Amino acid sequence: MTLAPWRSPLARALHRNRSRPYSRYLQLATLRADGRPANRTVVFRGFLPESDRLIFVTDTRSNKVVSLGDAPAAEACWYFTQTREQFRLGGTLTLVTAATVEETLQVARHHAWQALSDNARQQFTWPHPGQPHIADGFDTPHPDPTAPLDGFALLLLNPDQVDHLELRGSPQNRWIYLRQENSLVDVMVRDQPKGVIAAPSWRAIVVNP
């Protein structure tokens, strides 16, 4: 597949800011059940293979899962402190749980679990997050590193609009990428057309900062 055009500047930002571990932290805004916005820091866990979908991990007991409901619109805001640039990624969320049937997604869920540290995996054995504190239940054994616990889930963000702002320079540079309706794209194998598939295309606009 062809990567979306915003993937290249985002990969460059990740590379240039790689010495700071928190460059993989970003803020994900969603809607609460009562319609108010919610906003929390999440860790970028890479892209779903052969796609432009960002992977985050979560606990199915967390509010962000409970409040997803039927309107899984979201916007991630990702600020890179070293290169001083911001990506805003607006789109829709998909939850991948133990019950998800689609094999590609279930494989990704297993891979993400295996990629976590022991300490990160252990947190899924802890008492209910956000509930009044109890002292016991945190001294649990490390869970099996190969088989995800039932409460372990992925959140996939599928962007349909990306707003990239570089603060360096005056005036600053800013681009907006808009996903268009799927269009038919030639599938080429060794430069020979082998058929067509439906794929999203993107429109890029240079805008005022």
Add this chain to the structure above:
Amino acid sequence: MTLAPWRSPLARALHRNRSRPYSRYLQLATLRADGRPANRTVVFRGFLPESDRLIFVTDTRSNKVVSLGDAPAAEACWYFTQTREQFRLGGTLTLVTAATVEETLQVARHHAWQALSDNARQQFTWPHPGQPHIADGFDTPHPDPTAPLDGFALLLLNPDQVDHLELRGSPQNRWIYLRQENSLVDVMVRDQPKGVIAAPSWRAIVVNP
């Protein structure tokens, strides 16, 4: 007035992370006109005097102002990279423009304008943000540093729920502060009661991370 109980840990975080200028950057989530969440980086400009309201500055032409409408619910997410702690501040927004009558707010607007750098003030003279890029109109003279331009506005965030998470330690520490209905509070002058005023009170809960 009495400061809200989350002001003390937030002040401590600002102090301990003060060597990193981007510690004053946070992400503000609001709702778009179509109901989807929006999320962008803003700069913390201090608190409105004698209040727990956070000050941000904005351009009245920006989308976050246009989309405020009648439902100014918001949640700010503030991650401090050095001490590894997060504050989520949920509440409501107030816009303070050239047309705002309340004197305290208009004074704060003037002070915020005067505290900006020349370069930051100049941006309010630039072409419409977010519109297709035009090459001209960025080479403008610096505006009067004492009198704010008409397009300069404040956004005030009045929190009603604050969620503080310290990532250091295992298990991590987490507190939730909830604003309660106003209650009557004794006004004391030199330890002598001088009457009562209605003031918000807060409930603090220690919760599981």
